[in-house]
Amino acid sequence: MPQYKAPLRDINFVLKNVLNCNEHFASLAGREQVGEDLVDAIIAEGAKFAENVLSPLNQVGDQEGCVWSEEGVKTPTGFKEAYEQFAEGGWPSMTADPKFGGQGLPNSLGLVVSEMTSSACWSWGMYTGLSQSAARLLENYAAEDLQQTYLPKMTDGTWGGTMCLTEPHCGSDLGILRTKAESAADGSYKVTGTKIFISGGEHDMMENIIHLVLARIEGAPEGTKGISLFLVPKFLPDADGNVGERNGVSCGSIEHKMGIKASATCVMNFDGATGFLVGEENRGLNAMFHMMNSARLGTALQGLSAGEASFQGALAYATERLQMRSLTGPKNPDGPADPLIVHPDVRRMLLTQKALAEGSRAFIYWVSQLIDVSYFSGDEQARKDAENLSELLTPIAKAFVTETGLESANYGMQVFGGHGYISEWGMEQIVRDLRISTLYEGTTGIQALDLLGRKVMGSGGKQLMVFTKIIHDFCKANEGKEEMAPFISKLAELNKEWGDVTMKIGEKAMENPDEVGAASVDYLMYSGYISLAYMWARMVAVALEGDRDDEFLKAKLQTANFYFQRLLPRTESHKLSMLNGAESLMAMPAEAFAF
Amino acid sequence: MPEYKAPLRDMQFVLHDVFKAEALWQGMPATEEVNRELADAILEESAKINEGLIAPLSQSGHEEGVHWNEGVVTTPKGYPEAFRQLAEGGWGGLSGAPEYGGQTMPKMLVLLFEEMLYSSNIAMGLYLTLTSGAALAIDSHASDELKQKYLPNMYSGKWTGAMCLTESHAGTDLGMIRTKAVPNANGSYDISGTKIFITGGDHDLTENVIHLVLAKLPDAPAGSKGISLFLVPKVKVNDDGSLGEANGVHCGSIEHKMGINASATCVMNFDNAEGYLVGEINRGLQGMFTMMNYERLSVGIQGLSAAQTAYQWSCEYARERLQSRAPTGPVNKDAAADPIIVHPDVRRMLLTQKALVEAGRAFAVYVGKQLDVSKFGDGEAKARAAGMVELLTPVAKAFLTDKGFEGTVLGQQVYGGHGYIREWGMEQLVRDVRIAQIYEGTNGIQAMDLMGRKVAANRAQNMQALLGEIRDFAQSADSVAGMEEFLTPLRDAVDNLESLTEYVLGEAASDANAIGAAANDYLHVVGFTLYMYMWAMMCRAVLSGDSQQGEAFATAKLQTARYFVQRLLPQTAALSQSIRSGSASLMDVAEDAFV
């Protein structure tokens, strides 16, 4: 079972050297000033907590899983205690609004802590991650009195939260959801219906659980335009704001799953439960989707976190496990064989993991900064631009980082040979846990439609051009730097090609609406590889300015080189595939798929 | 969980319409009694027992797992009974030698039985196929006395077999094994040592387990040239064939694994167990290798099988699950949403599975054909087929399992969140098939075997023969109307593979790492090229009127082939570029710089 070690050097490199977090933090209005000391302390403390408290719970959680009974759901041994420490340490309030007791720190800093907690124990991280997402949503959309009642306790971590969207017959297609809300005389609503797959819908880690539920008010329009959002607490607060009467919400059962076994995935029954409208009637999805940008980035982060954990395990194993001799002659002549890491094919797997993890880290941290700017910049134009760009990049980050994260975790397991398949080593758990991330928070297919259909085509290509312009400017600024040349020329070429490919698909889509869906996942992966190429080029630019003898920076350059030589060529395949169009997908009648 | 239905039509299409199996069988004395009627009867019986008996035990076996208690291994409920029925049906002796009660069925046919068996239940299948594998090794190398004593009961499924190679410090690198064999005065040997990961090492299906154990004599040369092969029964067998006293063979524990939970993966302790030499002293690995060509194909088929089941189930699901509207307008107007099979991206996932599974099946049969000709044929054809077997086996093992895993994951993805939930059965398929990329030589090792031993070592002689065969095929198929769209990409793929081969061999002249650096990507290019070849052969069968499966089936074949050409084959572009980047980006990184 790999012991997690926070990759502090890389985190610091990305935050400080590549993304200039000090400048970034200073540009945010309405957030506390964040000094470098504070950043360092948060990262160091977060790392300690993740390494010492959470990492040891990961395997226990997988083995014990959650247990359901009439009384509720019991989380695995140690989960509750770890959460108590977390809450005492003030972590839940880190990025919360100071109005309700929060520390007002930027989300892009909170994300670093989430990366570490997710790497150490994915399932545990979900309880806190979802609670924080729910709190952020309420900060932005709930009426003042609701905020006053619920946010202080959600901020200090006494209460948690969930997101209740999915129903048995609808996941991607929320327009057909059936949960009902009837208005009551006192302005509240009675919410009735069944939600499934609700993460953290019931558990024993927090005193109260605040559900954010999508439902349809009686008489509301059909489809997505008739959905409203409700706050439905497990326990209704009493006059003093403490937990009072039990509300009509209960957990009917929990799912048995491939992985994330310590995260309770609940069937939630709402039987005339008292709920309170959040935001405007029939605009529930807008509020949800707005929040979802952060939640989706959170899922992208899970892909990175698990990929990182798998890389760490695989690397340690590859340097210890002795098997066969190097092709260029023994490297460990005194031992019976050489360590695995001498073999080119093992390096291929490890470097793929490394290049994906480091590239994804830079990418996600950057998108997170954009989201900070979109909320808190003092400059309105900057807010708008950042919002546009982050909306474009979020589906890329969500789907690309989770898909490649799964690839990475499978490599990590493969490096262990047969031992990778055995539970006690922990590598197969990472694959099983990670597998959820291309499914929930909108499947890869749905992210791809969002990217190509809504964001790129929907804006007539404008949203994309914001990004290709940034890349273009970056390439221009680095023109003529000799050591940058191989990276810049490839990046510039692909950046131009990206525009051309988009145009071609746009033209086809005008003739045939199926072209968008037919190209979408290839297009998303293609975009992901280019986005990571941009991040890698930025990292190269920074590394080249540093100390040439620094092994860390040398490795950065080599990993960038690996990425450009061995992974980036995948853009070519995705391009060819998507430009071949929809015909070969759509021609076959449904009956002919299997005989 | 849905039911498994054997894809009999496609199997018959491949066997009869594409490969004209009957004519081939009748041309070889050993198989001349096998005709189409018999083959079809076997396939139908096989479908019955697998669909009706073996498949229904898959999910319960997954949930229940195997139990170990004080050295006694218990398989899940229903397994001993079902195994007995398989044995009584003669399924264990299909390809066995007639002198010992086997049926000498051609591999081309037997492998389709294996496909059904693994599609139904990989874990159960292993008990039977490992027995056949062990019997094959005994048949090829053991003395007549040993054959007489052991083979009849193995073919009849009264006893099972196990292969004991791996030790805790030696998996890939068998040269390092420590298990010892000390000669006794009576010609037998005392075997002592510990083997790990032994599939079916112990269980309650049969009264005896026949182990084939790799071990070293006291004075044996170091490394792989000092390994001998021994037959070690769990219970000694008296001269009259009855069971005698227990041998010194004990199962110390079983592993907890990602999947194939119903297959016992055992730590086997040999304490001065009585063993009998099989083949010559110090030539044990050679003894294993003949059998390994069969075993590796069989493991490849596990990939195909799981993907077939995943395809079937996800296809059914996609026709039933209603979610969102088709981009071109509602097709299921009376319901709230359209079946997800209308969505281009869902079709992408289904067609990818279908294109890979159907080409995979054809490829497996093609390799089976080479095995048959190399065993039962004569003269030049026999020698040629033997060369093909050598070349194609690592591709069959690794490509079928890599693509099998990919297909299975896509099948799971079609189910959305439900794919992650155990009761639906999709997550089990993913977990079960994952092992096939690891055991029987990891896919990395297969790639090294292909590129190093099978291609570079003989200056690509066998590869050239294959490319020549494909070019001849293309020429002969030229005259069939409608073939051009398939022959052009086939010719391009062959040219590309030829030039890549030259490139890597050229690099290898001065760079010892060149082969290892290219190996995995090269194997995948070979795989895609062969799948293109299979698709072209299948299209020729259709377009030249050889297919007897009806119009709709024929059209679907052509459409799937087109999908393969347009949307999957382009993956070779990226792989080829990656190969051409050489080994530097992998090897330049210092070991310490990986962190």
Ligand SMILES: Cc1cc2nc3c(=O)[nH]c(=O)nc-3n(C[C@H](O)[C@H](O)[C@H](O)COP(=O)(O)OP(=O)(O)OC[C@H]3O[C@@H](n4cnc5c(N)ncnc54)[C@H](O)[C@@H]3O)c2cc1C
């Ligand atoms: C462990 C777990 C935890 C979860 N946690 C939560 C939670 O906390 N809260 C919550 O509300 N939900 C949660 N979910 C639900 C999850 O978000 C949904 O499963 C997901 O959104 C997919 O919906 P679905 O399962 O209904 O799949 P479907 O929507 O039925 O999709 C099936 C397949 O069809 C494809 N598809 C559907 N529509 C289209 C289209 N228009 N075009 C192209 N392809 C399409 C999808 O990509 C997918 O491959 C969780 C699920 C799991 C398994």
Ligand SMILES: Cc1cc2nc3c(=O)[nH]c(=O)nc-3n(C[C@H](O)[C@H](O)[C@H](O)COP(=O)(O)OP(=O)(O)OC[C@H]3O[C@@H](n4cnc5c(N)ncnc54)[C@H](O)[C@@H]3O)c2cc1C
């Ligand atoms: C469920 C299960 C069932 C099994 N059943 C059996 C059985 O019945 N009988 C039996 O004997 N064994 C069995 N095995 C063992 C299996 O065959 C081995 O695990 C496998 O051969 C790999 O060996 P290893 O685990 O020692 O990995 P290692 O050899 O340690 O390899 C680790 C990694 O290094 C790579 N690697 C190693 N050497 C090189 C090289 N020279 N060049 C490039 N890459 C290299 C490998 O590809 C792999 O990725 C089973 C294993 C499992 C998990």
